[in-house]
Amino acid sequence: METNGENAVMCRGLKKVFGAGTAEVQALRGVDLDVRQGEVMMLVGPSGCGKTTLISTVAGVLDPSEGECLVFGRNLNALSDRKRTRYRGEHIGFVFQQFNLIGSLSLRENVAIPLLLNGAGYGEALRKADEALKKVELGDRTDARPASLSGGQQQRVAIARAIVHGPNLIVCDEPTSALDHITGQHVVELLRSVATGEGRALIIVTHDSRIYRYADRIAQMDDGRVQRVFNSHQEFLASERVQ
């Protein structure tokens, strides 16, 4: 993966329209956003302002209606479906509010899924899954089923699954909202430790003010646009107090 020191993510004039006619929704109305390598960028803003649409577009899951988004210098939307799926599978990891684990599979099988989708052999995939589970301190539970774990532990399995293939960009949609305060903090600390560094970046959509302090920068969205980017959580909280 070449990085050349460029931004991890660079969005310019990103627009996304869902539906048509009277059902038309302009979810993104011209987003400009840079995410630097090595940083944790949090996206905040009221419900419906376009946060999930933005990270889905950045991650190449949705096509923008207009504008451009480069991920490590690459325009995913210019790639064929096959190449884009491959790029996503190799370089991007996803963590959601719901852990989305498969109940009938063991933890190690759940975590191995991205590698198997990328074409890895079964044995190698399981070995790497075990390593990822160790990183999230569940190395002693590899054969367990998800239902036997607490919510925080299940989210840690979901993080192991998001990092098992060594992605450069991890996008998270409300990763702590189903967790209690302390567990949520542990989960974000873990995400920070595994997902940042040169050639990497972490984007977290959140409503959870208790985790703002783990952000390097906070982008505030409203009405389909990034209205302002704060250089620290203190700066963001100070602006909230003024309003």
Ligand SMILES: Nc1ncnc2c1ncn2[C@@H]1O[C@H](COP(=O)(O)OP(=O)(O)OP(=O)(O)O)[C@@H](O)[C@H]1O
């Ligand atoms: N697939 C879709 N089809 C039609 N409209 C959609 C679709 N996905 C999102 N929208 C609409 O786009 C707008 C932005 O939605 P989005 O989920 O990105 O907001 P959000 O900021 O993530 O909200 P929340 O914080 O509630 O999750 C909303 O009006 C939503 O109803």
